[in-house]
Amino acid sequence: MKALRKLHPGPEGVRLCDIPVPPVGEGELRVKVAYAGICGTDMHIIGDEYDAALPVTMGHEYSGLVDAVGPGVTGFREGDPVISMTVASACGTCRCCRQGNELKCPERKSIGSGLDGAMAEYIVVRADRAFHIPEGVSLKTAALSEPVGCCVRSVVEVSAIRAGDYVYVSGPGIMGQLTAQLARLSGAHVTVGGAAGDGERLALAKRLGAGATVDVSQCDLAERAREITHGEGFDVVYECAGVSPSADACLKVLRNMGQYVQVCLFGKTVPFDMDGALIGEKHIVNSFAADRSSFEITLRLLEARRLALEDLITAVYPIEDWEQAVAHVRRRDGYKILLRPGDWAEG
Ligand SMILES: [Zn+2]
Ligand SMILES: [Zn+2]
Structure with missing residues (x-):
């Protein structure tokens, strides 16, 4: 599958790679990514200004459809529209984790920086960190869930x-x-x-x-x-x-x-x-990043149409044109730029 990866530091460090489709494990979902947004954090990763465990597939803002459901997962079926939390794992034992603030765990791993992210045709996420996109909310709009959550x-x-x-x-x-x-x-x-x-x-x-x-x-x-x-x-x-x-x-x-x-x-x-x-x-x-509660509030706001989001999606680029998309973000012309990683029939 196609995946936009930061391989090593330096201006040539980002490349569109062909890597195997990741297998789905116990308690996990494999999601076919519909849209992946380019965030300021991704720009800082590209510019070597933000810590990332290289090599890594970038992207933490996305929406998609469940493609495969791992053993032991309940509540999700193939084809369900979903998003997921950015933090994928935390140590569970430090003071922040013990007090329910795993978003601030020094050992936390986030998709798109600590683990492979969403600028790829498929991403694997823990089902207990995924959320159903409310009915009537488009995949394009739902791709803004993470910035809204922040x-x-x-x-x-x-x-x-x-x-x-x-x-x-x-x-x-x-x-x-x-x-x-x-x-x-x-x-x-x-x-x-x-x-x-x-x-x-x-x-x-x-x-x-x-x-x-x-x-x-x-x-x-x-x-x-x-x-x-x-x-x-x-x-x-x-x-x-x-x-x-x-x-x-x-x-x-x-x-x-x-x-x-x-x-x-x-x-x-x-x-x-x-x-x-x-x-x-x-x-x-x-205030940095979005916690579980932030995502839950976000999805309620999206469902209730309390935010005007359509004007904030400026352009969608196929992932092959990622260099143009990144140049567009650098121009500071418009708002959110989305990548389209796979072959999708609907716009
Ligand atoms: Zn973001
Ligand atoms: Zn911790």
């Missing part, structure tokens, strides 16, 4: 957002757009910020419910923040751009004792005004 963790599970809060979301890419929608669903007044060239993305954020948008290359963010929040500063800020100037700006427009939530990876060490955070007793919290 934002659900940020907004719904980790942050202390409350109805009526003034919220600032920095970065109008896919994560920022999802975060903004979830913050609005939580009852906040949402402002989305972008930089030069983000005009269209900011317009979309407005269409999808943001109360205000700011192009930080055109106007003074601190001044706009004072206008919007009546001089008080934002109650919660979400850093969804993963660039250093954005982190600094987010911290500055956050009110004292407000909450700064880091959503995206920077891929490098960034300077941070810790004195400003200290003096204002600003709470810095981090």
Whole structure:
């Protein structure tokens, strides 16, 4: 089968390989992958900025149909539309695992970095980590479950957002757009910020419910923040751009004792005004990846059509054209780019 693999470090390290279809074992499902999304994390793996156990098939955002059911599995049948959790295994004995936070287990293995992932015609996953896609939700939309789940963790599970809060979301890419929608669903007044060239993305954020948008290359963010929040500063800020100037700006427009939530990876060490955070007793919290609960909330939101996701799928490339797809992601033009790994009749 075709599989997009990171074989070794360096710019030539990624290759579309032909590898055997993986066998399905006890308690496992083999899934024929319909769509596999390219995530910021995949870009960091390609750029040698994120730890991965090489060689490995990339991809942790996907949807597909059950192709084979392993011995001992109940609740799934061939042909069922499914997604699965990113974390595939954890040690089970460390403090994080004992307290039910295996997402933070230092020994955890995730698909697409620690174990073979979804940028392939087939992926094998543990059935107890798979979820049925709700009826009426397309495979294409369901392929966004993991990024939605990460934002659900940020907004719904980790942050202390409350109805009526003034919220600032920095970065109008896919994560920022999802975060903004979830913050609005939580009852906040949402402002989305972008930089030069983000005009269209900011317009979309407005269409999808943001109360205000700011192009930080055109106007003074601190001044706009004072206008919007009546001089008080934002109650919660979400850093969804993963660039250093954005982190600094987010911290500055956050009110004292407000909450700064880091959503995206920077891929490098960034300077941070810790004195400003200290003096204002600003709470810095981090949210990375999606837990079981995040996926469960996500699937409820998808089933209830509470999120506008169609506008966030920009393009679908056959896996053979992965280089064009990666170049498309690098252009920062649009939102989610999906790969189509196999031969599928339906679009
Ligand atoms: Zn992802
Ligand atoms: Zn553990």
